[in-house]
Amino acid sequence: MQLDATDLALIAALSENARMSVSTIARRIGLARTTVQARLERLEKSGVIEGYSIRLGAGARPAISGTLLVCTDPHETSAIVGRIKSLPEVKAIHSASGRYDLVIEVATDDTATLDRTLEWIGSARGVKEIESLIHLATKLERRT
Template sequence: MCLLLLSPSLGENTLDIARQFCQFAGKMAQNDGQTSQIDETDRALVALLAANARMPVADLARRLGLARTTVQARIERLVTRGAIAGFTIRRGTALKEAVRATVLVCIEPRAQAEVLARLRQLSTVETVHTTSGRFDLMVVLCAGSTQELDGSLDRIAEARGVKSSESLIHLSTKLDRRG
């Protein structure tokens, strides 16, 4: 709510400016009680953290040309607002599984819960996404060998509620923007 006490002697122009100010203040207040948006500095900070989530705040500050306390406050604000959901590691080549595949799965109507329960039991399942179009689920598998991958594909195909599946074996990575 915006409350301005104005003199009756003010002109219509001043009243219009005051109304615009109140509209602007209302829009800013609707932003979860926070008046700041994610700006280019925040985006640069998130990019640096995405490349190395363990980078010390002092190094982040130096690269961004900001004070360490400013960077720490920005990180805390981004976490609080949900822009940053957490900090994690990415496996290097020494720890990456040898074989990866994407499996496109068609399921019976109302069988999603049962199929997802089966997929959760498979240690090779990395992610499961619902999709639009011809397939219902997209499953990403990571296996230590082609034999382990083959076994996982068999268990997916055998799961009750699965009508059909199509496997796409990942051969090489040509672009990875995750860092």
């Protein structure tokens, strides 16, 4: 589906606040409420918008988050992903090109849990190398 400027404006407004009313979005981008409603329904039906969510404030997020860069045996990558995604500390797993095969986002409430998670992933069969990057502060976050 090809997105036009209006679709992108709708998505931008919802990315800012997914609870923004259709009327408010319509006023903001200068369209009729019924037009905005129809566009949103089309974006949802086509799969461009899969759902709506919340962004947690700093007080509700886990205290420690990080990114793990993982080199794997190519024949074991799928099995590794299957095992790792069962860990509640793992928030996202991305395949990657380049030196690392997987980029894993983790979040925990304490360093002991983070340490156990890193140890578990690092010792998984097929994991050749793991590098951890602990996030110190978020300077910008755009999630769409």
